Amino acid sequence: MEEFDKAIALGTSAWKRSGKIFKIILFGSYARSDWVDDPVGGYHSDFDLLVVVSHEKLTDIAEYWYIAEDRMLRDESIGRQVNIIVHDLTDVNNALQRGEYFWADIVRDGITLYELPGHPLAAAKPLS
16 A cells, blocks of 8 residues: 555646545455465465555556565565456446456455445346
């Protein structure tokens, strides 16, 4: 979050100056408690994070998130790969309202690590 704050601090556009992280959700094997940690074989499940932001332009990995990704990659205390996907709240809610499985699974199994109040996710619509 610190890196994101630095990236938007000098913004001249209203959407950038008022940019927010609404949610950070851990999803995938660590959220479901079925991760693999095999030191002998050398395989370790990765951490999967969904970051939900206030504007679609804030989803650009190269502009806003590469420093955070690099920092996590180099942090030996994490000890595994961290995958970040970044989407704006409208995009996520539209996908949930369409009943897309990927997003419904995140809502069902994910663990919210950070949440700015007042920005809920839509209820996942079941596919027919």
